[in-house]
Amino acid sequence: MxxxxxxxxxxxxxxxxxxxxxxxxxxxxxxxxxxxxxxxxxxxxxxxxxxxxxxxxxxxxxxxxxxxxxxxxxxxxxxxxxxxxxxxxxxxxxxxxxxxxxxxxxxxxxxxxxxxxxxxxxxxxxxxxxxxxxxxxxxxxxxxxxxxxxxxxxxxxxxxxxxxxxxxxxxxxxxxxxxxxxxxxxxxxxxxxxxxxxxxxxxxxxxxxxxxxxxxxxxxxxxxxxxxxxxxxxxxxxxxxxxxLGILQKHFSRFRITTNGGQCISCGNCSNYCEMGIDVRWYAQQGQPIIRSSCVGCGMCATVCPRGVLNLENGPLPGRYQPSAFISPENVRILS
Ligand code: SF4
Ligand code: SF4
Incomplete structure (x- = not known):
């Protein structure tokens, strides 16, 4: 030494x-x-x-x-x-x-x-x-x-x-x-x-x-x-x-990760890559926004998602916990 x-x-x-x-x-x-x-x-x-x-x-x-x-x-x-x-x-x-x-x-x-x-x-x-x-x-x-x-x-x-x-x-x-x-x-x-x-x-x-x-x-x-x-x-x-920071993020922040459950194929990449132990896939499957005090916003869940289901956003406080408008794969196919 x-x-x-x-x-x-x-x-x-x-x-x-x-x-x-x-x-x-x-x-x-x-x-x-x-x-x-x-x-x-x-x-x-x-x-x-x-x-x-x-x-x-x-x-x-x-x-x-x-x-x-x-x-x-x-x-x-x-x-x-x-x-x-x-x-x-x-x-x-x-x-x-x-x-x-x-x-x-x-x-x-x-x-x-x-x-x-x-x-x-x-x-x-x-x-x-x-x-x-x-x-x-x-x-x-x-x-x-x-x-x-x-x-x-x-x-x-x-x-x-x-x-x-x-x-x-x-x-x-x-x-x-x-x-x-x-x-x-x-x-x-x-x-x-x-x-x-x-x-x-x-x-x-x-x-x-x-x-x-x-x-x-x-x-x-x-x-x-x-x-x-x-x-x-x-x-x-x-x-x-x-x-x-977690208390502030949970209760007084515009940050959230929005999810589009209809696109999720449940591969589990997001949960696997989450270093904070958050079961991201569960939120994605429900189409629920992720607002967790422990999330450090590394964005890795969104980066590794093969379907582009997850999005890190800063939006208005009202309606923060609202699930995203549900877009099913079927609808996307029809629209395209
Ligand atoms: S990585 Fe994307 S497609 Fe796979 S489980 Fe997570 S949200 Fe669903
Ligand atoms: S941004 Fe990072 S810490 Fe937050 S849920 Fe995604 S992988 Fe986990």
Whole structure:
């Protein structure tokens, strides 16, 4: 390991002005995985403009906003900051300790970062999710989603489609979101009251979350379990951002996947390719729109459908749950 870290010292010095460490090694491998497997995804789905643009988007956000810019910031003695990650995924960005550190850092950039993370997390996320659904972040921007869509693509069909898996999903992901919201509120009350609530415990509180959820769950299980549980283990069962976006998508969004049941031949490609374990075929057979909090809008179900049954749309809120006008194969034959 040490030899490997030393071998990328020249790159680290070029980008950050300091020697490499294990986190730089991890970030470099992560970014390389997104880029190399991104090229593979581009070739594999080259017939779909949606998949091409989406894949280029995750490659860009990972390389520029989650790799080059944070390291250049270190080079110029600025705080290392990831512009493409927001609270509650990057939970500590709205913790009082981080806000204080950023505001006190030299220059005005730290203040801008606090403004950026607060505005996007609390205003930008609801507004963008209202117009585009969860996909604007989970399938176009986020580095975790980026790795899942590129390096994780060969494993997407392994996601469990059972009802039991969905029950586990709901039972784990929302308590994690609740925990991070509660932690953030408690830390702020604690900071304002001068340690009156948690006293010295506040650090331990956030460190415990950081270790068990941030490192073990998102890093080790989230990526290491691709070959066992599919490519979106973390997004499906653990990510507080996915839970936050999912609530908004389900109740306050124009996004839906419309289905034309009359054209469905029940081949099951869509369900098979759904990395979030949604039984897309069931909706297609009924002609019902898919409005699920877990859907990340990757569009793969629509891409692999041989009959063009599925369509990702942003439409008006009223009538969102209405089934599509039923067009049977027989009618199409008559019309043509
Ligand atoms: S891939 Fe298309 S045709 Fe096949 S089951 Fe799904 S919606 Fe029906
Ligand atoms: S339902 Fe379709 S768009 Fe949504 S996560 Fe599954 S494959 Fe992706």
């Amino acid at each position: 040490t030899g490997l870290i030393r071998s990328i010292d020249p790159l680290s010095k070029l980008l950050r002005g300091i020697e490499a460490d294990r986190w730089f090694l991890y970030g470099t491998f992560y970014t390389l995985a997104v880029l190399i497997m991104g090229v593979r995804a581009l070739l594999k789905y080259r017939h779909s403009p949606y998949q091409i643009i989406r894949t280029l988007s995750v490659m860009f956000f990972q390389l520029v906003l989650a790799y080059l810019i944070p390291y250049f910031l270190i080079l110029f003695n600025q705080p290392e900051f990831y512009l493409s990650y927001f609270w509650p995924l990057k939970y500590d960005y709205l913790f009082p300790g981080t806000v204080d550190y950023l505001i006190k850092s030299p220059g005005a950039l730290g203040v801008f970062f606090v403004f950026w993370t607060a505005v996007i997390s609390l205003v930008g996320v609801p507004v963008l999710t209202y117009f585009f659904g969860k996909r604007w972040y989970c399938s176009w921007v986020c580095g975790c989603g980026g790795l899942a869509e590129t390096a994780g693509d060969p494993y997407r069909h392994l996601s469990d489609k059972s009802r039991k898996a969905w029950q586990w999903e709901v039972a784990i992901i929302y308590p994690i979101l609740g925990f991070i919201v509660l932690t953030t509120v408690l830390l702020w009350v604690n900071a304002i009251t001068g340690g009156g609530i948690l006293g010295g415990l506040s650090n331990g509180f956030s460190q415990a979350y950081g270790f068990f959820i941030g490192s073990i769950f998102s890093g080790v299980i989230g990526v290491g379990f691709y070959p066992i549980m599919g490519s979106r283990v973390w997004c499906r069962f653990g990510c507080p951002m996915a839970a936050y």
